Amino acid sequence: MDERGGTILVTGGCGFIGTHLCHALVNAGQRVRVLDDLSTGRAGGIPEAAELIVGDVADPVAVGEAMAGVDGIVHLAAIASVARCNDDWVASHRTNLTGTLTIMAAARAAAPVPLPVVWASSAAIYGAARALPIGERTAPAPLSPYGADKLGGELHGAAAADLFGIANTALRFFNVYGPGQDPHSPYSGVISIFADRLSRGEGIRIDGDGGQTRDFVYVGDVVRALDTALDRLMRRRRLRREAAFDAVNVCTGRPVTIAVLAETLRALTGSRGSIAYGAPRPGDIRDSVGDASRMHRLLGLRAETRLEDGLRALIEARPAKVA
Ligand SMILES: NC(=O)c1ccc[n+]([C@@H]2O[C@H](COP(=O)([O-])OP(=O)(O)OC[C@H]3O[C@@H](n4cnc5c(N)ncnc54)[C@H](O)[C@@H]3O)[C@@H](O)[C@H]2O)c1
Missing domain, CATH: 3.90.25.10 (UDP-galactose 4-epimerase, domain 1)
Structure with missing residues (x-):
């Protein structure tokens, strides 16, 4: 994992995937701060060593506070259920797309180089893809507000890399368990x-x-993908590499x-x-x-x-x- 030091902000760190990630980061000696509104997450699940800020990821004030002194961001906060997003369309859009933009805007404000962001996209952006396995070049065709907001985040992520120099990687999780x-x-x-x-x-x-x-992918493999993707972006930032946007499937194939x-x-x-x-x-x-081949090429990982x-x-x- 790391000779990287510093503090990592994990949004949605009290949720299912976030809790596993926080434990892995703390166990590896990393300082961790969590921003979570506890709407579905549990404060008791994260390690004691992790700092918790209870707040909304779409609130620029809470995000600004959470971002102070941070060296890298893993953005997981979302209304993660497709059905709940259908029931609560506008509110879920605020969390799932405005929240992602609020994180990117705060990452942009870091001087002198924007902070790197690794964030949770979803296989839901593909909709009912006809050709299998589904590679990253498959044309996105989301069938739900949830998938549409994740795709919207990716479009902003690509623009943010080009225009504002925000290095960001969208990990398209398949079914995590x-x-x-x-x-x-x-x-x-x-x-x-x-x-x-x-x-x-x-x-x-x-x-x-x-x-x-x-395609059911184990949460431990998802955590390794998040951690490796962040490590990669933080290294590239230190080396002053050009900021890029990447989208990567996290799946078993x-x-x-x-x-x-x-x-x-x-x-x-x-x-x-x-x-x-x-x-x-x-x-x-x-x-x-x-199709898991890009994850292997870019991150050197397989969901084993x-x-x-x-x-x-x-x-x-x-x-x-x-x-
Ligand atoms: N679990 C999966 O199979 C799966 C698949 C594809 C993508 N994802 C994505 O991975 C990420 C994590 O998913 P999960 O399964 O751990 O979900 P989860 O619901 O367990 O975790 C989400 C966390 O975000 C927090 N949260 C929700 N709205 C918030 C807000 N407005 N401000 C701050 N915090 C907020 C919740 O309290 C919770 O702790 C999400 O972005 C989700 O869309 C998950």
Whole structure:
């Protein structure tokens, strides 16, 4: 990780991915400051050594305060649920796009060189891509306000690099899973819900025939991608390299069907819970798998965690197991 020193600002650091990142950074001896409004995140999850500022990422005053004395930024704060963004269109736009711009504007104000920003984009920018695997050159066609705002952030990110010299890397996460994902929110992802129900011996219902595929990437691999991308930008800044915008898929490149996912979880939990099939969800994308080659070329990384190992870690981290 680092001979880089200094302080890293992590927005959304109290969330699922942010909490893992903060622990990894602190364990590596890095000073960490978190800006989070605690709307879905938990203050108790971050390491004691991390400083927490409770505030809104779209509020320039809070962001200015959080930015003081910082050497690099990882921007994760967002309303991360597609469904919640559909329900709360304008408010989610404020967080998901204005928030990203507010961070970039504050990064721009750093003298003499703007601060580098690594930030969370999403595979949602691709929409229902027809050709698989989905590479970064696939034309974006988001199908949701959430995806549209992430794409908007990328367009601003590219302009910000060219015009204002803000080096920034958008990491397009595919479906991230791992310990610490809340299974109880109505907006939770499929893995945390299935793992929770099966661990309690309850049945699960798959929407559709279970043949739909996703690219599930373990949170530990996502943290390594964030950390490596930031390290790269901070080095380039020290060397006074020209600022650039990059967009990089963070994925495994391996498609997994929902049926296989459900069976694997049932086997790992030892559950007798049933697996039922229902009507397909309207608008559900049939297949999604990313091309991981750019992540390897640019960051020298592969998402190596095998699905079974990642799922086992998630199940073992659950507070109570009543099979
Ligand atoms: N989890 C995934 O599968 C996935 C996939 C693609 C992209 N992403 C992106 O990765 C990032 C992190 O996602 P996550 O899964 O950890 O989500 P999360 O909801 O667990 O974390 C988001 C954090 O941002 C905070 N936050 C929300 N609005 C805020 C605001 N206005 N000001 C300050 N803080 C605010 C929340 O309190 C929370 O701590 C998000 O940008 C998300 O869009 C996640």
